[in-house]
Amino acid sequence: MPFRRISQHLITIAAFVGLFVVLVLPNRLDWIAGVAFFVFPLELLIIGLLLLVPGKAGGAVRVLLALLLGLAMLLRGADLVVHEIFARRFNLVFDAHLLADANRLLSGTVGSLSSLIVGLLLVALVLLLCWLAFAMLGRIQRVLQGAPRLAGVALVVLAMSWGLLKVTDGSPRADSFTSYQLLAHSQDTIASLRDIRSFAETVGDDPMAERAPESLFTKLQGKDVFVVFLESYGRAVLERDPFAESVTARLENATERLKVAGFHSRSAFLTAPVVGGQSWRARATLLSGAWIPSETRHTSLILSDRMSLNRLFRNAGWRTVAAMPAITMAWPEGAFFGYDQIYHAHNFGYEGLPFNWVTMPDQYVFSAIEARERVGQDRPPLMAELALISSHAPWTPVAELVPWDQVGDGRIFNKQAQAGPTPEEVWSDVDRIRDFYLRSIDYVLETLVSYIEEYGDDNLVLLALGDHPAAPMVTGDVDDREVPVHLIARDPAVMEAIADWQWQEGMLPGAAAPVWRMDQVRDRLVNAFSDPQEKTE
Numbered sequence: 001m002p003f004r005r006i007s008q009h010l011i012t013i014a015a016f017v018g019l020f021v022v023l024v025l026p027n028r029l030d031w032i033a034g035v036a037f038f039v040f041p042l043e044l045l046i047i048g049l050l051l052l053v054p055g056k057a058g059g060a061v062r063v064l065l066a067l068l069l070g071l072a073m074l075l076r077g078a079d080l081v082v083h084e085i086f087a088r089r090f091n092l093v094f095d096a097h098l099l100a101d102a103n104r105l106l107s108g109t110v111g112s113l114s115s116l117i118v119g120l121l122l123v124a125l126v127l128l129l130c131w132l133a134f135a136m137l138g139r140i141q142r143v144l145q146g147a148p149r150l151a152g153v154a155l156v157v158l159a160m161s162w163g164l165l166k167v168t169d170g171s172p173r174a175d176s177f178t179s180y181q182l183l184a185h186s187q188d189t190i191a192s193l194r195d196i197r198s199f200a201e202t203v204g205d206d207p208m209a210e211r212a213p214e215s216l217f218t219k220l221q222g223k224d225v226f227v228v229f230l231e232s233y234g235r236a237v238l239e240r241d242p243f244a245e246s247v248t249a250r251l252e253n254a255t256e257r258l259k260v261a262g263f264h265s266r267s268a269f270l271t272a273p274v275v276g277g278q279s280w281r282a283r284a285t286l287l288s289g290a291w292i293p294s295e296t297r298h299t300s301l302i303l304s305d306r307m308s309l310n311r312l313f314r315n316a317g318w319r320t321v322a323a324m325p326a327i328t329m330a331w332p333e334g335a336f337f338g339y340d341q342i343y344h345a346h347n348f349g350y351e352g353l354p355f356n357w358v359t360m361p362d363q364y365v366f367s368a369i370e371a372r373e374r375v376g377q378d379r380p381p382l383m384a385e386l387a388l389i390s391s392h393a394p395w396t397p398v399a400e401l402v403p404w405d406q407v408g409d410g411r412i413f414n415k416q417a418q419a420g421p422t423p424e425e426v427w428s429d430v431d432r433i434r435d436f437y438l439r440s441i442d443y444v445l446e447t448l449v450s451y452i453e454e455y456g457d458d459n460l461v462l463l464a465l466g467d468h469p470a471a472p473m474v475t476g477d478v479d480d481r482e483v484p485v486h487l488i489a490r491d492p493a494v495m496e497a498i499a500d501w502q503w504q505e506g507m508l509p510g511a512a513a514p515v516w517r518m519d520q521v522r523d524r525l526v527n528a529f530s531d532p533q534e535k536t537e
Contacts, residue, residue: 002056011127011139012139012140012143013139015135015137015139016140017161018042018132019047019136019137019140020037020044020138022069022072022073022076022178023043023044023177023523024041024175024178025076026177026458027075027076027079027080027089027181027485028079028083028478029083029473032287035160039175039177040162040205041176041177041178042162042164042175042179043176043179045158046159047065047137048144048155049152049155049156049159050065050154051065051140051141051144051145052144052148052151052155052429053146054145054148058145062134062137062141065133065134065137066130066134066137067130067133068182069133069136069137070126070129070130071182072178072181072182073128073129073133074150074254075181075182075185078090079181084476088227089184089185089188090185090190091189091192091294092185092188092189092192097434101306107461113461126256128313145366189522195297196296196297196300197297198335199233199296199297199300200243200300200303200304203297203300203301203304203306204242204246204304204305204306206307208306208312208522208523209305209306209307211307211312213315213316214309214529214531215319215531216312216313216316216531217313217316217318217525217529217530218529218531219493219494219497219528219529219530220381220461220494220529221381222349222381222459223381223459223460223489223491224381224382224383224459224461225287225318225381225382225383225384225461225463226384226385226386226460226461226463226464227287227309227384227385227386227462227463228386228448228462228463228464228465229282229283229386229387229388229465229467230388230391230441230448230464230465230467230475231387231389231391231442231443231444231466231467232276232393232437232440232441232466232467232469232470232485233391233444233465233466233483234275234466234468234469234480234482234483235466235469235471235480235482235484236470236480237438237441237470237475238477238484238508238509239511240475240476242434242435242438243434243438243441243475244436246438246442247438247442247445248508250442250445250446251506251507251508252506252507252508254445254448254449254507254510255506255507257453258449258452258507261452261453261456262490263452263489263490264488264490264492264494264495264505265488265506266486266487266495266498266501266503266504266505266506267485267486267504267506267507267509268484268485268501268503268504268513268514268515268516269482269483269485269514269516270286270466270482270483270485270515270516270518270521271481271482271515271517272466272467272468272469272481272483272518273285273291273292273293273468273518274468275469275471275472275480275481276468276471276472278295278468279326279387279467279468280298280333281293281294281295281298282518283385283387283467284298284301284515285308285518285519286518286519286521286522287308287309287385287522288301288306288307288308288309288519288522289306289519289520289521289522289523290306290519291517291518291519298333302333302336304336308315308337309522309525309526310337310338310339310383310385311337311338312323312522312526313342313383313485316340317380317381318343318381318382318383319340319341319373319379319380319381319382320337320339320340320341320383320384320385321339321340321341321342321343321369321373321382321383322337322339322341322384322385322386323343323348323368323369323384323385323386324342324343324344324345325344325345325348325350325358325359325360325363325387325389326345326359326387326389326392327342327345328344328345328346328359337385339385341373343368343372345359345360348360348364348365348368349368349372349410350364350368350409350410351409351410351411352364352409352411352412352413352414352417353413353414353417353418353440354417355390355397355399355413355416355417356394356396356423357392357393357394358389358390358392358399360410360413361390361413361447362389362390362399362443362444362448363402363450363451365388366386366447366455367407367449368421369384369386370451370455371382374455381459382487387467388444388447389511390440390443390444390447391437391440391441391443391444392440393437394423394426394427394436395433395437395439395440396419396420396421396422396426396436397416397418397419397420398420398439398440398443399413399416399420399443399445400416400443401446401447401450403435404450404454404455430473433473433474434474437470437474448464456490457489458490460488460489460490461488461491461494462486462487462488462489463485463486463487463488463521463525464485464486464488464504465483465484465485466483466484466485468483469481469483482515483518485521487503501514501524501528502514
């Protein structure tokens with residue numbers, strides 16, 4: 001029947017086209033364009049030749065190729081997703097935990113049932129991809145083995161043509177992307193395993209462990225030191241549309257308001273070890289002075305004897321606390337950092353409603369730390385690490401400031417927590433996502449400045465920084481790795497101590513502001529504010 005023959009031809013064409021797409025599809029969304037498909041993939045010819053193998057051996061070849069194609073498609077999909085969120089390739093060793101992290105985020109954002117459905121859909125997708133690869137190769141194999149000599153000659157001629165193109169002018173159209181992708185992931189896996197071993201062997205070699213406690217932070221004696229991590233606050237919001245105009249105006253306004261309150265500020269940029277998420281790695285990097293871009297490095301760090309910035313302050317006589325409103329489960333890793341007190345979602349006294357994933361607004365975090373830790377005269381100086389989360393996805397609803405004397409136990413925020421669109425509504429459109437993200441950054445910066453205006457005194461010093469840039473799909477910048485950092489204090493001696501840092505005056509760092517790696521901060525803080533006779537290079 002003509003219809004049956006036509007449908008069979010269409011299936012055959014679809015199989016060849018599908019295989020071609022699988023072999024050439026880029027692993028970054030910004031690379032997917034028409035020109036990306038005008039290529040001549042070597043793997044198409046190699047697969048064709050292998051599918052000419054007859055009999056049971058040919059069946060085994062088909063199964064093996066289906067598994068390889070299925071793996072390639074899964075890695076391609078993982079690369080696409082991971083690059084949009086974290087601006088890098090998926091890593092088979094370091095990223096296995098991402099599924100659990102994604103499940104927790106989805107559960108907190110859209111509910112456990114929806115999270116379960118997404119998980120089941122992912123399993124179904126994996127099975128579907130493997131089945132499609134097997135079926136597609138089977139169709140192509142039948143066609144090629146229908147005229148094996150003609151197919152073999154044609155494939156050999158095409159392979160010679162591919163080699164000629166590659167050798168004569170190095171044509172980018174002569175492509176072998178899938179092979180490169182699989183090879184790159186193999187190399188990443190080997191390098192990651194080596195990194196795990198070498199980092200675990202060296203992370204404990206820390207000269208800061210030899211510092212005499214009495215020599216530490218002598219220029220900060222009697223001062224309360226806050227290290228404040230602002231969620232998803234990256235350099236892109238200072239320089240790219242649609243964020244730059246609003247955020248730069250906010251930072252210029254912050255500079256003037258702080259001056260009126262008697263505070264000085266200096267700003268620069270830091271290169272973060274992560275993008276788009278996994279904030280604990282950024283915090284661990286800054287506090288430990290070790291570069292922590294992966295979960296395995298984080299695990300090695302936690303098991304090591306390396307000195308955290310918190311522990312150095314505690315050794316020098318400060319009371320060390322952590323305000324971690326995002327911590328909702330057991331956090332044994334906290335013991336490494338050396339806190340005297342950890343405030344988390346369940347012991348911080350917040351009686352208000354959560355803002356979707358965000359357990360409590362940033363204003364409550366500042367207010368609770370002030371009430372619990374900065375009252376009274378007969379107390380040691382405070383070193384507080386605050387992980388602010390109001391600018392964490394899904395960015396709805398966005399909190400608003402209330403009078404500080406009305407914050408109380410947080411129930412005043414209940415109306416705000418029930419206002420605004422749902423996450424599903426916000427995340428249905430990229431422009432809307434960016435709008436709500438911008439509003440959340442504006443709220444965080446306003447809260448920071450308002451707290452200093454309300455409670456700042458001569459003995460308050462704040463180091464405020466972004467933990468990492470937001471995901472590239474939000475910022476529109478796939479290369480952004482940097483975050484703003486601000487040092488704020490009323491005492492001019494604090495700024496004099498960092499004069500050689502050459503950080504720029506004010507809250508708005510310009511294009512020429514210094515850029516440090518985040519793991520350099522711990523040692524530079526110690527060296528700037530400690531006894532110079534004990535300075536560690």
